[in-house]
Amino acid sequence: MGTLAMIYIFILAIFTGVEVISRVPAVLHTPLMSGANAIHGIVLIGGVILLGMAGDSAILCGLGFIAVILGTLNVVGGFVVTDRMLEMFKAKSPTKGSQDK
């Protein structure tokens, strides 16, 4: 993939990121930050590729292995914490009364 194409994608993703959460209510700020935190756990993919393509290099294997562990912590911890926060919202938004304003 060309560098220019990657820069296009980078810029479009900035606008998407801002647009997608621009109307988030304050109640959801913490879960949203936590969810976003889980999503940047995508670095795990990089760790897996580094380790998977490391070949015979001991140092690359070592770095990749550590990266996979750290990335997994980020992904698993991030999604589980977010789910725990949101679980409580779901149980608690009763259908009675109109909360739509």
Place this chain on the structure above:
Amino acid sequence: MSRTSVAEATYLAASLLFIFGLKRLSSPRSARSGNVLAAIGMGLALGGTLLLPGMGHFGWIFVGIAIGTVPGWLLAKKVKMTAMPQMVSLFNGMGGACALFISLGEWIGEATPTGDFGQAFPMLLGIVFGSVSFTGSLVAFGKLQGLITEKPVRWPLQKSINALLLIAILVTAGEAVAHRMDAGWAVGLAAVALLLGVLQVLPIGGADMPVVISVLNSCTGLAAAVTGFSMHNMSMIIAGTLVGAAGSLLTLLMCKAMNRSLAKVVFGSFGLAPVGTAGAAAQVDQTMREIAGSECAIMMGYARKVIIIPGYGLAVAQGQHLVHELDQALEKRGVEVKYAIHPVAGRMPGHMNVLLAEANVPYPKLLDMEEINPEFDQADVALIIGANDVVNPAARTDAGSPIYGMPILNADKAKNIIVIKRGRGAGFAGIENGLFFDPKTRMLFGDAKKALQELVTEVKAL
């Protein structure tokens, strides 16, 4: 279809799922499914990656994933809701460290004697962002967990030292490119950036930690994105950038709510602001009027409308379940009870809502500042529990106050004000609060949990 195109298809699907996931996370009804969608996207991307041609070491990959999953899962399941902010910070730091190790690995693995700056640049950025995010998040975690003092830590020549570190980063990065085959410079760069992360967050006070965590969250997002650049990985670029952008917007929203400029949070804290003005001290009538729990119970039990203002003190005391009990006891007597949630109540925006939701408080009773402020005029009692700066009228009136201009809850407009407070000291930000000396205000000193327990018993006995 080749295995590469299968992997690329999963990346495309994962990117879409991340975008839809974030979108759904922005609305209370769909939030949980949004998180699940994003998690599915992550699983797909991971599966696709394993299919890439040339992959090996599968045993190690699975062992690494298993080692990361167990503590991640346990920590996330066990942590108390009050400790959520530091947990997010900790996981964020892990992501930063991951980006750091990958970038170092790429630096070593892709080294070519010719030294191509375009190829080196994203790796260097990955090292810097990853390192700062890693140590910065660990310090933020330590501060919120009480392992490191929450007070701003200061030392001589603070700004000059940070400026020197920034210069050192540029120099080591330049040397690293010049000596492309010698990984020593890249490791040196990481060391400087790691130190910068520590020194940048240490001087920031506990009250500003939510903003710091949000900044570091977008920093890790960017680290993931630049790592994606150096690995030519689409899903990493998109997901990392999404988080970087969304996190930055969230940071700005938070700063706006606290009336703090981002520069002030990062480069100076409340301690440095001109402390109070002579006028503020003079106009405050220095007597606080104490009240007994039984009397509070009568005031609230016979009121028509009570607005509860929960603050971080409530969360610390783990009193959120008792607040709900008090609320139910009052509603049984026909009192209308509502909650006023300041955007920065708790330790992160929305943290207080999470805590109250955990205590089964119905979601429609939690009102944002803009919605509840006009209602204080009709409230018979405003019950302030462990909140301080968010109800300080100095924010409206005293131009010399460090919090001047911050939007606050208009608790002073209520007919009566009851404040449950641990002691007589100033708030988190160290600013005196005139509201506590208001003739309409009654102070109920003590631990929030004990005071609430007493109120619940007294209201039930009315």
